[in-house]
Amino acid sequence: MSVSRQTPRLARIADSLGVSTATVSNALSGKGRVSPELAERIRATAAELGYVPSLAGRALRTGRSGVLGLVLPDIANPLFPQIAQAIENAAAKAGYGVLIADSRGQIATQTQAIERLLERGVDGLVVVPRRGTRIGQLGCPVAVIDSPSTPGNTVSADHWAGGAELGRHLLSLGHRHVLLVGNSPASTVQNDRIGGIRAGLGKVVAETIWIEALEDAGGRGCSLGLADAVARGATAVATVSDLIALRALTELHHAGLEVPRDVSVTGFDDLIWSSVITPGLTTVRMDVATIAELAVNALMTAIAAPSPAAALDTETTLADVAPGERGGPGRSRVERDAVVAAQSKVPMELVVRQSTGPASRSHKKTANLTVGELIQ
Amino acid sequence: MSVSRQTPRLARIADSLGVSTATVSNALSGKGRVSPELAERIRATAAELGYVPSLAGRALRTGRSGVLGLVLPDIANPLFPQIAQAIENAAAKAGYGVLIADSRGQIATQTQAIERLLERGVDGLVVVPRRGTRIGQLGCPVAVIDSPSTPGNTVSADHWAGGAELGRHLLSLGHRHVLLVGNSPASTVQNDRIGGIRAGLGKVVAETIWIEALEDAGGRGCSLGLADAVARGATAVATVSDLIALRALTELHHAGLEVPRDVSVTGFDDLIWSSVITPGLTTVRMDVATIAELAVNALMTAIAAPSPAAALDTETTLADVAPGERGGPGRSRVERDAVVAAQSKVPMELVVRQSTGPASRSHKKTANLTVGELIQ
């Protein structure tokens, strides 16, 4: 591990070379106002001295912190690590740091989280909003990662297309009666996924159940009635997330139904354990890296541009800028105010594993008794 | 959502009240050098104007960024969300932000991640180190979250005690032959957990298998030989993580063994889905909130103290401080250099669910055939 040492400042480099700090700054930032030779010498000394620029000084002068904020809805969502990693990655590439905040369940907390990040002077915000929340003008560029159905400007996976591909997959396996399982109808992501699956399935009978509604009636962790659905003729259970798929898998198992022999099961997200379990879960994966890159790049553009992005937004608060406050260092953040304008959809990828198989009608109701149970 | 507005600076408050910025600063920071009445008026105007201090200005002046860095080993580890949330939470309480970085698989990346955070001027670092990595002197206070067996200064869950409690639980259920499943013998956390379980089990036969070794031979996702172990007389499979437990659960299921009737299964960590599956997984939960608080508080102490914490560490690099560089704003970070000294162990909590039950010897080998299979 590196041994700590006295971090020299710009002035020290300037002193040791007998030049001005301005020249050192120019040389290091590569703006080309310095002769190539001098620039080279300066870079060499900087490297030798182990110079690390003070972000605080730069931030104060430029009015930019070099930091992005990441606001997550429910950190308990296992998708979080993927997103956080991808964003951090993309941000690092752009030379930015990532400050995290989560809105832990509460809707009010989301606002506070954003507020905190804003107070810390983030240059931009990546928000994965809570269900039913809309992110408005915030005082800095914002990229929203959500469903494409979300009104406003977002970057997201094409949940609908992913669902459609999954639907076609099930259709091609001969499934003609599919049970769709979502968690909350308030989620646009889930609605997109279900809508896509339905479209992919075409005329296939597809009934949808929402866990939230079931649990309101039957209590947390209540049965999803999967065995009943199978008894009624369903040959596949398509869920909107791997987490729900896991619950379905075990409920079916508990009912003595075997996957995929008796019934196929699918998820969404390709969470870490989806490939570990037996049978492996057929699921749909989003390209988080690409989504993160789009979001971060959009922010970078908005941050770099003085205000053009804001011009694309009708609700921009440019008028709020006090006259005589324009330009110069430390200029109001309002001028860069903008919600990232590009609405992008990133394709999803179907991952077929063993949890889906041909629809079979041969399944016997008695299959839910094991030999052991018969003997006892 | 809040409408963005021109953020006024200290001077504006000072101007509008006809006082000096020094007085405003003093009033707002509550250092008590201002008459109560004036202080009150200042606070009122600040609130009215929507004053938000510039962290950049403060950072530059005080030499402190108000930000902590969080370095995570493998962000894919599902434990990450819990830790990240807990740290963010604890940091927010202390008025600190959290900058994330992950070492994505590579060991070298961990060093880079730390470096990046350091360059951003974090005041302290919380590191969950990669297996086999040791975190040395870094140039700022560091709190390591790992196993208590890790040499050096750490805060962690008492994995050993948690394992012991689990072992006693299995013992009390009558288990006399337990299979322990770990991932890598290089992990001190896993060794602690397994050591604890063994201790709790007392004289019970306990064999340990390491997945890493198995997969080196049998390939990724190979069988863990659980059914064989059961055939040899094992009545319980105790794993070092819920993720492994999930794999065990499905492998056992696949082999036609029923949990907990034929064999009990336990995990560690109480991941989100552990209560969702059927049967619910018996596991051991760490008090992440407490761990995070200890880590953050330790950092706060080290940050506040000029250097005392460093004095506790024999490897401190105090000697590196250039003479004449002590004290004053912007003073070298080296002086605050310190690895948090307190080695703390936080108790873990056993969560008993349906995946563990009494040891039963009555299990029939034929149980892995379902009626359906017999008929076909």
Place this chain on the structure above:
DNA sequence: CTGAAAGCGCTTACAG
């Protein structure tokens, strides 16, 4: 109790 002044480290017009 209050204020004038200095300075943290940087970048950016502006002059030369």
Place this chain on the structure above:
DNA sequence: CTGAAAGCGCTTACAG
């Protein structure tokens, strides 16, 4: 091509 100067917003001795 290079430098002197100003200033981002804050806090902290130091005087009064």
